[in-house]
Amino acid sequence: MKFIIQRDRLVHSVQEVMKAVSSRTTIPILTGIKMVATEDGLTLTGSDSDISIESFLPTEEDGTEIVEIQQSGSVVLQARFFSEIVKKLPRDIVEIELATNHLVIIRSGKAEFNLNGLDAEEYPHLPQISEENMFKVPTDLLKTMVRQTVFAVSTSETRPILTGVNWRLENGELICIATDSHRLALRKAKIDTENQETYSVVIPGKSLNELSKILDDTNDLVDIVITENQVLFKAKNLLFFSRLLDGNYPDTSRLIPTESKTDIIVNTKEFLQAIDRASLLAKEARNNVVKFSTLTDGMIEISSNSPEIGKVSEEIQTEEVRGEELKISFSAKYVMDALKALEGTEIQVNFTGAMRPFIIRNTSDDTILQLILPVRTY
The missing domain is CATH 3.10.150.10 (DNA Polymerase III, subunit A, domain 2)
Structure with a gap:
């Protein structure tokens, strides 16, 4: 096996397959990256037996030569060393050659590395998947x-x-x-x-x-x-x-309530930032519990109280509050995660009571929904 390749393309491919390589594997060869050179190009494979990633570098793309294969062949190289080496090579062009006994010579500029490889035949085969479905x-x-x-x-x-x-x-x-x-x-x-x-x-x-x-x-x-x-x-x-x-x-599907008792429409960013501020004084141990209450005239209150730290409360003007009065407690982290996942400037929250799950959704998009269980606070 012998080929010459653009260093940045090799680095990119190595980084892709490294995402599947684990240092904690029961199969020692899986700590390596498998490299196969054929006349079509170079294929790199990384796997931890749960995830396998295969990255292919064609000989040319859009009229630009990426890799020049001079001799085909295959080898497995220790992923940790190989990835560090290719990142730090001095020149844009790399030459990789397989010598005897799975020894691999990596040259770039005046630098030359000799790296001991393993027999690629020992590397587990990727699943063969029929593509009808x-x-x-x-x-x-x-x-x-x-x-x-x-x-x-x-x-x-x-x-x-x-x-x-x-x-x-x-x-x-x-x-x-x-x-x-x-x-x-x-x-x-x-x-x-x-x-x-x-x-x-x-x-x-x-x-x-x-x-x-x-x-x-x-x-x-x-x-x-x-x-x-x-x-x-x-x-x-x-x-x-x-x-x-x-x-x-x-x-x-049974978890998702179909009716609600209290509904609010509120600016996503204002709601998120108020919960973020309230969570500053909420106790980590209790998953940053904050309290939510409806007030009059379309106002809501977000508050948090930790006797040993202090308390905070903040009122927000909503677009609309409909239905029954409500006091509910929830994990600030869970609600903030949900709000960050939603796109759009306004969200609608549908509550079905203080101890029932509530739904957060985008006012203009029904393809996404976030459901959160409240926290009991006594």
């Missing part, structure tokens, strides 16, 4: 849907299924739901499907976070293929595999 989502929509839901997954392993986001595809609509049993985030969107298949799978939140980081902000379509235990995202020159979580996701 495929649908497409624009990259920017996919990243938005992930951002607006993934923060609500559970971080506790007591119910592993809740550490993922439930993706349901039915009637040409993709519905993404995440919940940690104290809050729920839901986002739906119409998408192009080639067939009328319906799916319900649970994708680990960690996988979606990593996917979102490496996708570019474009409106190019990403192909999504779902099988029994894997999901594959195919973008330009990039394959991203993730295992799916086993088990049935709870039926969350």
Whole structure:
């Protein structure tokens, strides 16, 4: 194996696949990056057996030569050392050559590294996925849907299924739901499907976070293929595999109240900033609980009281308050996370009583909904 490559393109590809490489793996070879050179170009692969990322560098793109393959071949290199080396090479052009016994020589300018590699045949094969069940989502929509839901997954392993986001595809609509049993985030969107298949799978939140980081902000379509235990995202020159979580996701539709007793419409930024200020004096130990009360003339009050620290209260003028008077307590962090996920200047909050879940949604967009359970305060 021997090739010459543009350093910045190599660095970019190495950083993409590094997102799947874990230092804590039971399979030692997975601490490495697999490199395969063929006449078409160079393929890099990283995996921790939950997530696998494959990045392809074609020999040329838009008439510019990226990599010149002089001899094909393959090797696995220690990811940690290889990624640090390519980042710090002195010149824009890098030459990589495989010598005997999996020894790899990396040259750039006057610098030369010899790095011990491993046999690429020992590297686990990526899942073979048949592509009959495929649908497409624009990259920017996919990243938005992930951002607006993934923060609500559970971080506790007591119910592993809740550490993922439930993706349901039915009637040409993709519905993404995440919940940690104290809050729920839901986002739906119409998408192009080639067939009328319906799916319900649970994708680990960690996988979606990593996917979102490496996708570019474009409106190019990403192909999504779902099988029994894997999901594959195919973008330009990039394959991203993730295992799916086993088990049935709870039926969350029953949690979402259909009627409300108190409704408010309020400026998103003002509401968010007032909760942020109130949380400054709220106790961390109790998840930053703040209190919300309706007042007269369309005013609401956000307050917090910690006897040992002090107290704060702030009144906000809303656009509208309808229904019964209400006093409710909630986690400032959960509400702030939800407000940051919503787009738009105004939000509507629908309450169904002091001890029932409440819904926050955008006044002009019904594709996204955030649900939060109140906190009991005595």
